[in-house]
Amino acid sequence: MGGMETVLSVEHLMISFSQYERGWRKIQLPVIRDLSINVKGHEIVAVVGSSGSGKSLLAHAVMGLLPANASWKGRITFKGEELTGKRVKELRGRQMVLVPQSVSYLDPLMKVGDQVRNGHKDGKSRTRSREVLSRYGLGEDTEGLYPFQLSGGMTRRVLISTAVMEKPELVIADEPTPGLHISAAKRVLSHFREIADEGAGVLLITHDLELALKVADRIVVFYAGTNVEEAAVSDFQREVSLRHPYTRALYRAMPSHGFEVQPGAQPYVKDLPRGCPYGPRCPMADQGCLEEIEYRAYKGGMVKCRKAGI
Numbered sequence: 066m067g068g069m070e071t072v073l074s075v076e077h078l079m080i081s082f083s084q085y086e087r088g089w090r091k092i093q094l095p096v097i098r099d100l101s102i103n104v105k106g107h108e109i110v111a112v113v114g115s116s117g118s119g120k121s122l123l124a125h126a127v128m129g130l131l132p133a134n135a136s137w138k139g140r141i142t143f144k145g146e147e148l149t150g151k152r153v154k155e156l157r158g159r160q161m162v163l164v165p166q167s168v169s170y171l172d173p174l175m176k177v178g179d180q181v182r183n184g185h186k187d188g189k190s191r192t193r194s195r196e197v198l199s200r201y202g203l204g205e206d207t208e209g210l211y212p213f214q215l216s217g218g219m220t221r222r223v224l225i226s227t228a229v230m231e232k233p234e235l236v237i238a239d240e241p242t243p244g245l246h247i248s249a250a251k252r253v254l255s256h257f258r259e260i261a262d263e264g265a266g267v268l269l270i271t272h273d274l275e276l277a278l279k280v281a282d283r284i285v286v287f288y289a290g291t292n293v294e295e296a297a298v299s300d301f302q303r304e305v306s307l308r309h310p311y312t313r314a315l316y317r318a319m320p321s322h323g324f325e326v327q328p329g330a331q332p333y334v335k336d337l338p339r340g341c342p343y344g345p346r347c348p349m350a351d352q353g354c355l356e357e358i359e360y361r362a363y364k365g366g367m368v369k370c371r372k373a374g375i
């Protein structure tokens with residue numbers, strides 16, 4: 066993927082929530098710590114990680130959609146330009162779009178056609194919406210339907226149609242295939258592949274590593290609010306090519322590799338161990354893992370494990 070322009074770059078992102086503990090003491094919950102990721106045009110970068118690892122928060126931070134009690138630090142750029150609050154509002158919904166995790170983003174009382182056109186009624190918008198919907202296998206009659214009349218797969222394709230109306234350069238898809246039958250899920254993902262092939266950068270958020278490997282170019286693995294590995298899809302052909310013990314455990318948990326269950330669970334922010342967040346589950350952990358671990362380049366990818374390569 067060399068030579069492509071970086072559309073999104075996130076460096077050392079931290080997100081914390083202020084919360085009241087036992088009703089009166091205000092505490093800061095650092096739910097994302099030191100997260101870095103970049104996406105280039107023409108590629109799909111898949112972010113995989115279990116529930117609560119911080120995937121949606123990353124998407125919301127980039128899109129300027131964090132809730133009011135959240136604060137963030139770090140640097141986020143779109144095509145090299147810093148994303149300030151003002152700039153993100155100008156770009157959102159046009160050059161950069163979010164295909165949301167929840168279908169509740171669709172207005173239940175508005176017909177599909179009007180939603181896809183975002184309220185625009187001019188001829189040009191009508192032509193474009195027809196073009197986009199048909200591209201995703203949705204006929205003209207779909208425009209007159211309400212969201213409750215759509216199947217799960219159709220709903221997902223309507224959400225994609227809405228997102229690509231303005232030909233975005235960055236598409237963030239947050240868990241775009243929940244509850245879909247495997248063939249419908251593959252079809253939805255193939256649409257993201259087309260979007261990337263036409264030049265946009267796609268950040269695909271999913272907990273389904275197996276599906277991600279079918280469409281993505283690179284995989285970034287999240288664990289407890291930080292990234293632990295970045296690998297090319299081809300690195301997943303063999304367990305030994307992977308850099309982090311958590312990624313290797315994910316590999317062994319894939320149905321095609323024997324479904325091996327990983328003991329333990331990802332820690333919640335309030336119970337984070339000192340040093341490496343994977344320490345309590347890691348078969349290789351020792352005293353040195355109680356220090357802060359650096360995210361470093363290794364074998365053409367990235368890893369946050371002090372033992373990789375040693």
Ligand SMILES: Nc1ncnc2c1ncn2[C@@H]1O[C@H](COP(=O)(O)OP(=O)(O)OP(=O)(O)O)[C@@H](O)[C@H]1O
Nearest residue numbers: 082096115116117118119120121122123132272334
């Ligand atoms: N508004 C909030 N206030 C406090 N904590 C929050 C808030 N939103 C999210 N979190 C916490 O931040 C962490 C990351 O949440 P996030 O929604 O990004 O997870 P996720 O990886 O998208 O999970 P899922 O796969 O279930 O969608 C979780 O521990 C969650 O409890």
Ligand code: SF4
Nearest residue numbers: 341344347354370371
């Ligand atoms: S830093 Fe230590 S605990 Fe963390 S993954 Fe590597 S070996 Fe395991």
Ligand SMILES: [Mg+2]
Nearest residue numbers: 120121122166
């Ligand atoms: Mg999520």
